[in-house]
Amino acid sequence: xxxxDHAASTPLHPLVYAxxxxxxxxxxxxxxxxxxxxxxxxxxxxxxxxxxxxSLKADSKQYMVIFTASATESNNLLIHSxxxxxxxxSNADHPSMVVPASKTKKGGESxxxxxxxxxxxxxxxxxxxxxxxxxxLKQDNPSCFIHVDAAQSFKKFPISLTSGTIDSLTLSAxxxxxxxxxxxxIIKQNQKQKLLPLFFGGDHEGGLRPSTLNTPLILAWEKxxxxxLPDVSPIASINxxxxxxxxxxxxxFHFPFSPENHSPYILLLATPKIPSxxxxxxxxxxxxxxxxxxxxxxxxxxxxxxxxxxxxxEKLHKHILRLSFSAATTNSEAEEFAQTLIAIxxxxxxxxx
Amino acid sequence: xxxxDHAASTPLHPLVYAxxxxxxxxxxxxxxxxxxxxxxxxxxxxxxxxxxxxSLKADSKQYMVIFTASATESNNLLIHSxxxxxxxxSNADHPSMVVPASKTKKGGESxxxxxxxxxxxxxxxxxxxxxxxxxxLKQDNPSCFIHVDAAQSFKKFPISLTSGTIDSLTLSAxxxxxxxxxxxxIIKQNQKQKLLPLFFGGDHEGGLRPSTLNTPLILAWEKxxxxxLPDVSPIASINxxxxxxxxxxxxxFHFPFSPENHSPYILLLATPKIPSxxxxxxxxxxxxxxxxxxxxxxxxxxxxxxxxxxxxxEKLHKHILRLSFSAATTNSEAEEFAQTLIAIxxxxxxxxx
Numbered sequence: 259x260x261x262x263d264h265a266a267s268t269p270l271h272p273l274v275y276a277x278x279x280x281x282x283x284x285x286x287x288x289x290x291x292x293x294x295x296x297x298x299x300x301x302x303x304x305x306x307x308x309x310x311x312x313s314l315k316a317d318s319k320q321y322m323v324i325f326t327a328s329a330t331e332s333n334n335l336l337i338h339s340x341x342x343x344x345x346x347x348s349n350a351d352h353p354s355m356v357v358p359a360s361k362t363k364k365g366g367e368s369x370x371x372x373x374x375x376x377x378x379x380x381x382x383x384x385x386x387x388x389x390x391x392x393x394x395l396k397q398d399n400p401s402c403f404i405h406v407d408a409a410q411s412f413k414k415f416p417i418s419l420t421s422g423t424i425d426s427l428t429l430s431a432x433x434x435x436x437x438x439x440x441x442x443x444i445i446k447q448n449q450k451q452k453l454l455p456l457f458f459g460g461d462h463e464g465g466l467r468p469s470t471l472n473t474p475l476i477l478a479w480e481k482x483x484x485x486x487l488p489d490v491s492p493i494a495s496i497n498x499x500x501x502x503x504x505x506x507x508x509x510x511f512h513f514p515f516s517p518e519n520h521s522p523y524i525l526l527l528a529t530p531k532i533p534s535x536x537x538x539x540x541x542x543x544x545x546x547x548x549x550x551x552x553x554x555x556x557x558x559x560x561x562x563x564x565x566x567x568x569x570x571x572e573k574l575h576k577h578i579l580r581l582s583f584s585a586a587t588t589n590s591e592a593e594e595f596a597q598t599l600i601a602i603x604x605x606x607x608x609x610x611x
Numbered sequence: 612x613x614x615x616d617h618a619a620s621t622p623l624h625p626l627v628y629a630x631x632x633x634x635x636x637x638x639x640x641x642x643x644x645x646x647x648x649x650x651x652x653x654x655x656x657x658x659x660x661x662x663x664x665x666s667l668k669a670d671s672k673q674y675m676v677i678f679t680a681s682a683t684e685s686n687n688l689l690i691h692s693x694x695x696x697x698x699x700x701s702n703a704d705h706p707s708m709v710v711p712a713s714k715t716k717k718g719g720e721s722x723x724x725x726x727x728x729x730x731x732x733x734x735x736x737x738x739x740x741x742x743x744x745x746x747x748l749k750q751d752n753p754s755c756f757i758h759v760d761a762a763q764s765f766k767k768f769p770i771s772l773t774s775g776t777i778d779s780l781t782l783s784a785x786x787x788x789x790x791x792x793x794x795x796x797i798i799k800q801n802q803k804q805k806l807l808p809l810f811f812g813g814d815h816e817g818g819l820r821p822s823t824l825n826t827p828l829i830l831a832w833e834k835x836x837x838x839x840l841p842d843v844s845p846i847a848s849i850n851x852x853x854x855x856x857x858x859x860x861x862x863x864f865h866f867p868f869s870p871e872n873h874s875p876y877i878l879l880l881a882t883p884k885i886p887s888x889x890x891x892x893x894x895x896x897x898x899x900x901x902x903x904x905x906x907x908x909x910x911x912x913x914x915x916x917x918x919x920x921x922x923x924x925e926k927l928h929k930h931i932l933r934l935s936f937s938a939a940t941t942n943s944e945a946e947e948f949a950q951t952l953i954a955i956x957x958x959x960x961x962x963x964x
Contacts, residue, residue: 261640261648263640263644263646263648263649266640266641266643266644266649266823267639267640267641267644267823268639269636269639270635270636275635275636278631278635279632282623282628283623283628286621286623287614287616287620288619288620290619291616291619291620291900291902292888292891292902292903292904293891293895293900293901293902294900295616295895295900296616296900327680327681327792327822328680328822328823330810330811330812330821330822330823331680331810334809334810334811334812353812353813353821354810354811354812358811358812361811432823437827438823438825438826438828439680439792439793439825440792456809456810457683457687457688457691457707457711457809458683458687458706458710459683459686459687459705459706459707459710459711460683460706460707468683468706468707469684470620470681470785470791472792473791474790475791475792538646541646542646542648547640547644547646547647547648547649548646549645549646550645
């Protein structure tokens with residue numbers, strides 16, 4: 259099997275899986291319970307918060323961690339609290355930024371401005387230099403609020419909160435070897451009073467995010483906080499190899515984005531002759547799995563608003579393949595993929611003549 | 612170890628754990644992905660929906676399942692959509708009902724009425740005959756909406772949606788041997804257009820609950836949908852045994868609620884002489900774990916609004932112990948607990964003389 263859909267969801271890192279196997283069995287108590295089992299789990303969760311902040315080079319006096327169930331929830335929790343603010347964002351951001359941001363106040367009356375930045379775009383792979391941009395934005399308007407969606411970059415690219423210019427940050431576990439169902443909103447301690455909960459109940463997470471804390475998922479995700487970032491150059495080579503290999507034959511493969519400023523973990527590819535849905539079906543026959551669009555919008559047919567915002571011509575929207583790799587992706591997988599894709603497109607083109 | 616805090620969270624059922632061990636490893640793809648791995652998972656999740664409806668004797672043409680991350684989220688999703696309705700509820704309900712319901716419209720102007728019912732109260736164990744009550748309420752006002760929080764009753768007491776009088780139902784996995792991080796809102800198909808999402812993003816769950824579907828947690832929870840309900844009589848005997856045993860000596864143990872109409876899985880107990888927090892600490896030294904209050908409100912000190920709503924005298928609020936059992940709780944655990952509790956209270960009373 260060749261799995262090139264890591265931007266949609268990743269297999270578990272072996273350390274994460276080992277942790278889950280043990281923790282799901284033993285750490286069943288409720289970390290809000292007043293007894294020793296609960297208190298011990300609450301302490302381990304608080305330690306996971308510290309480990310997470312440390313991995314972001316964040317001062318734990320300056321920032322805090324709110325665990326949520328998804329990056330979508332984290333983005334919404336932040337943006338929901340910015341209803342009376344002007345949100346500045348891109349329509350190419352993930353729908354969990356675009357949709358809630360489009361519901362916030364428009365126009366010039368509002369006093370506060372929220373900049374929503376995507377560190378690595380989940381469709382194009384565009385990398386924003388978030389620290390540089392944040393510093394610039396804060397220089398121009400020190401009272402602006404800067405939120406970064408780092409769901410696709412965490413544990414792939416360095417993120418540092420040392421300078422304090424980023425006010426909040428969304429992270430997802432299942433995009434980086436962690437389990438589905440746990441994510442985080444990192445926010446400056448002095449901004450937390452602005453947060454409005456998305457829903458209400460007990461006083462978990464300071465009342466900002468009620469629901470029983472998910473000990474096994476949090477402790478499993480923690481296992482990768484301290485791991486070194488993988489070397490990006492082997493993936494950059496694989497990305498480059500595929501661009502070259504698929505350009506060799508005159509098959510009109512089209513790469514909408516240059517390698518420059520784009521994550522090599524994501525490679526967008528258009529196959530003008532054949533709709534991508536058909537190619538996905540043929541590739542899966544060969545046990546090769548990738549996406550025709552981001553999973554969150556996979557049901558969108560025809561004109562895709564994200565592709566539109568990314569400047570991809572409408573006639574190509576039904577022809578986009580998104581390849582997304584992990585640090586474990588190998589040269590031979592890339593080689594096999596390229597050969598298979600070429601063979602499929604050649605065969606389908608012949609049939610259609 | 613004696614664990615009498617099952618109402619806060621349960622250990623995993625062995626079938627659930629076995630499923631997770633396998634599924635966490637293999638079912639990593641995103642069920643919204645367009646490729647075969649994703650589609651196969653989406654199909655298995657849809658089958659889990661059917662199994663869940665079947666276990667509730669619900670017609671899948673009449674009802675639908677929305678998977679969420681917690682019962683708190685499920686209750687909020689429903690009540691958030693009832694903002695312009697009059698919500699009728701009890702302050703003794705779980706905070707995830709009481710807090711959002713208290714934010715809905717008050718008074719007589721609104722056209723619609725939402726009745727919020729708790730099948731088994733998480734603190735007192737009070738059982739409401741939900742089918743009977745719903746039938747009566749619908750008879751009086753056919754246009755009223757009936758929501759039931761069944762987080763504490765699912766897979767302990769029978770729930771049937773056959774009559775169609777219940778409009779929506781909240782279920783939780785981790786209160787019945789399933790994993791933390793998955794729950795459901797069951798709702799009538801013809802009511803779903805009234806639902807307003809709590810947050811926004813992709814089109815998962817018909818746009819009503821965006822976030823990557825949590826395949827491993829859902830498929831693991833599914834393992835218990837078809838299990839027969841445990842026989843309640845052994846737990847009723849244990850509950851009765853503890854009431855009698857702890858009444859034997861003149862230690863002034865007080866049981867605020869009678870066994871009648873109350874779940875035997877929950878036993879509330881007041882120890883007037885000693886604050887319950889101190890007893891919890893002494894019991895945990897003997898590896899006996901239980902709560903002084905529901906975990907969701909364990910940080911509440913002094914006057915507890917749920918206890919108040921339940922009619923428990925304020926002077927007893929700091930003296931309440933909540934014992935909560937599972938079908939696997941044994942007579943010898945109950946015997947050991949009773950002896951230990953009596954010994955602790957006797958010793959502490961002596962020290963305080």
